[in-house]
Every structure is written in C-alpha cells, then in structure tokens.
Amino acid sequence: MRRVLAGRVGVVSVAVLAVIALLAAFGPLLAPHDPLLQDPRAILAGPSAQHWLGTDNLGRDVLSRLLAGSTLSLVAGVEAVAVGLVLGVVPALLSVHLGRVVEWVSLRVMETFVTLPFLVFAVAMTALLGNGLQQAMLAVGILIAPGFYRVTRAAALPVATAQYVEAAVLAGASPWTVLRRHVWPKVVPAVAVSTASLLGASLVIVSSLTFLGIGITPPTPTWGGMLATDLQYLYQRPFGPFVPAALIVATVGACNGLADALRDGPSRRPARRKVVADVAAST
C-alpha cells in the first residue's frame, strides 16, 4: 500500500476509487429523490435547484438515479472479478503442479476463453441463462479468467522448477507448504496488478451489458443503462450522457492507474518526491 501511495498516479487512483466506493456504499441513501419517482411536470428538464442534474425522459431525477445506480454498477464488476480470480488462479496453480494432462487441458480451455468473441458471448450467455445480473457476472468472470490464469502461471512456473523448491521437496515439504511458503509470495503481487486492471476491464464489460439492457430489468438504474436512455434523447439533452460516462471513465481510469502504480512501485520521476514526503508525514 505504501508503495502504491508513493506515486502521484497511485494517490489519485486510490482517492478516486475511495470516493467511488463511498458512493457505492452510501449513494442510495444520499439520493435526494426516489430514483424511480416520475414527475410528469419535469420531463427532460435541465439542471435546477430541485434537480441538480436535471431529469430524464420520464421526469426522474438524474442525480438520484446515478447515486442509486452506483451500487449495482460497481458490485457487479467486483463480483465478476472475484469469479474470474477463482476460475483463473486455481487452474493456473494446478496446471503448474499437477502434471502435463492438467496443463494441456487447462491451456486449451483458457485459449478457448480468449478466442470467444467477448461481448457477443457475454450477451448470449447472460440472456440465455435467465438475463439476470448473476448470470452476467458469471459470464464476465469466465471471460476475464484467462487474464488471471496467464499471470499466475507465469509467476508460479519458475518457482515450481527452482532448485530451492526442489530442495524443499527433498527435505520433506508437503505440496501445501511449497505452495504457501514459496509459490504464493511470488504469485500475489502479480495477481494484485491483474486484479486492478481486470476490475477496470470487467466494469467496462458490465456497463456495456447494462447499456444494452442485458442483465438488468428496466426501471433499475445503472450507469450503463442511463447512458443508453440519454442516447435516445440526445437532441433534447446533448450533455445528458456526460455525467454517467464520466463516472464510468473515472472508475475504469482509476483501476488502470492503480494497476500501473502497483506494477511500477515507487516513483521513477523525481517530481514525485514531494508526494512521498507528504504521505510519509501523514502516516
């Protein structure tokens, strides 16, 4: 954590993600209006004292819908990453330790997942299996699993063949001990970087799905779904898509920034020294 905060990118990313996480946790409570309440007197209204960000085509308060939709939009992305983490890391560790058959099969399976035409498959799987958010998360999790698989395998493979591990096995270490003591410390940092960047990726896919109206039922607000509605009323509210789009972009950007900060560690540029000092002073 300290390494991440040692760079400007890391600080900004963590700050943005913290704000967004707060939105997701408390957004629905902060909403000034009922996100589903329709006001026929204020349809597609511009920003006003009562509706800070205006209203949509049914006269619903845009700010309230954004806040209410934040939870769903983010939790879906996080859960998809959790699914991908399990489906990627576990087979990768098994492929390194359980011999050639497991290795061959898991490589082919992951290659297949990479070959699947991403969004079409996510759409098809979600819609055919019941068109719910759970199905969407499973589909997205499967699609991002190869990312975790590749990174874990790349980190675990050199360890498995290293001499000190051979020595440990000869000394009577159980496979579990080897995994915990030798493999795990190498795998965790690499997986942490992937988790951050794939969280960004899965947020993009989940918001693309909700944008298409897949995985959610209409009155429920999500950022992607709101963007889709705004698109239909562009001529009335040309700047309507701006706020939901900015929220999605900021979240994804912060995830990518966090991934970069995790990967690069402390600053490479001298200009960042000041931030280091500030953070050191505050901790």
Add this chain to the structure above:
Amino acid sequence: MTATVVESTWANPAAVAGPARGGAVPAVAGAARWLLRTLALTVPVFLFATFLTFLLGAVSGLSPAGLLLGDAATPADVARVRAELGLDRPVLVQYVDWLSHVVRGDFGSSWLNGVSVSSQIGDRLSVSLSVAGFALLIAVVAGTALGVGAAVWRGTWFDRAVTVFCSVVAALPPFVVAVALIVVFSVLLPLVPSAGYVPFDQDPGMWLTLITLPAVALSLDAVADIARQLRTGLAGAYRENYVLGAVVRGLGPRRILFNHVLRNGAGPALSVLGLRIPMLVGGAVVTESIFGMSGFGRFAADGALRGDVPVVQGTLVVAIVLVLVANTIVDALLLRLRPAARRRS
C-alpha cells in the same frame, strides 16, 4: 481493458513454438509442420468453443416448444414437440448432430420465424465486416504510426503525448467513445447522420461516412494498445547490440528502422493485434446497437434476448470462426516476421 492482453505468449502457438530448428529442413516441410501444429492447437479450441456454444442453448432450458405452443401448451404437447425435434436425446449426441450440420454451413432455422439462420447471418455479415474491417485498418495504421513515431522520437513531446493518449484511451469504453462521437459529430456539429447503414454497392461515399464513426469507436482501444506494445518493443530493439552494430557500419536510420528494429520489435504488437480481434468482432454488439445498424452483432443480441437459441448459436459459431481464422493469419505473419525463421527459408 488493455492490460489484460499484453504479451500473452501462451495463447499464440507461433510464439510458443520456438525457433525453427534444423537448417537442412526444406521450407515446405517447415510450412507443413506449422500447418499441423496450428491445426493441433486450433481444432480443440474450435471443438470446445462450439461445445460451449451448444451447451449454452441446452442448459438454458429454452426450447422451441415453449415458443411455438405458447403458454397454453400442456406438458404432453411440450414433450411431443421436444421429441420431434430430438431435444430429448443426450446432450453429446445432440452436439455431434448439430456440429455435423454446422460444418456444412447449416445453423438450422430461427425458432421464431422459421427463416434459415445462415441466410440471415449472410445478409448481416457484410455490415459487421465493413465496420470491423475498417476498425482493424484504423487500428493497424494509426497504432503503427503512433507506436513507431514514439519509438523513433523517444523521450520527446511526441513520445509523451502518445503515452498520455494511450492511458486516457485505455479508460474509455468503446460505447462511451461512440456516444461522445455522436454528440460531437451528429448533434453539436451536424456533419454525419448518427445512425444507419448503406451497402457499398449502393453509395460508396455514404457507406464510408456511416461506417467511420462506429469503426473509430471500435478501434480506439486497439490503436492505443498496438501503439503502446510497438513503442515498448521497438524501444527495446533499439537498445540491442545489432542496432549499435548497424550504426557503426554506417547504415542509415531508415534502413535500421525497417530492417533491424521493426522486424525484431514488432512481435508483441502483432500478438496483441491477434488478441484484439475477438474484441473487434464481439464489439459489434454494442456499436451496432448504438449506430442503428442491423449487423450480426445486433442480430445475436436480439436473438439472445428473445431466447432464439439457433440464432445465438449460429452467430457465435460464425464469430468464433472469424476469430480463429484471423488469429491463424496473425500467427503466420508472426512466424514470417521472425528473422531467425526467415533466414532458414
């Protein structure tokens, strides 16, 4: 979106294959061996991917019985229709039967209107291929220009601008780019119609106009990714001793770039291109619905939402085949590009 695909050597057989060994082996044998190896890696992927596709329909529990007979159907009626269509057989038997039709180009007919799925896909494929092909062109041309420029002028303002562009674009989902492009070029500056499609043979100018915005939206991610990979690869190649040797021998910068640096440093960018292709093909779902084009991505999404299983399976198989073919081409290019493999042929 971008960091997920970098340097995935295991996913591409040519990179895993290692340098071609045995200088005495004729080129033909090398090509045959490559073909065999590619088949050995592609066929299992194709079988597994199509099996997943088929399984999706089988697990969904949807059947044409429900769609054909409506809500009033008795369980006996449903069972009878299922038996007529062979849906009561074991999944594996159904899969083999289905696959034997698929390889002959027969995807069955839509459960909803009975029209042949392959003919419906055929009608729509030209729309999607226009956009995806143009997006691929933009990705390769712009990505190469930016990546090579950044590597040649390392450390200058151009290099930094490319880096900033890449990290900004990495955070922009294609559908956000698409909406932004529509807002700017169709609503604020009414230059381009925001939606629709005209076939090339009807009006080439309009065709190009209408596919430009979707293609740009679809390609931006890939442009950034290729530029970044190319810059990293080329900058690495510039540090190699053979480049120093070439400079010492008095070769010009252009010759060094094209003969030494590009050939050795472009590999990772090319693999990224291969991994981007599924996204270009799959991205059609989003861009086509935003830009109101009735391509095959939208066909797939509509079919999926209505529970029309043959339509979904057919579009998925076509998309998978497109991806596999494109990846094989990229692998062949990679192999050709590698100097070690080339010297022996």
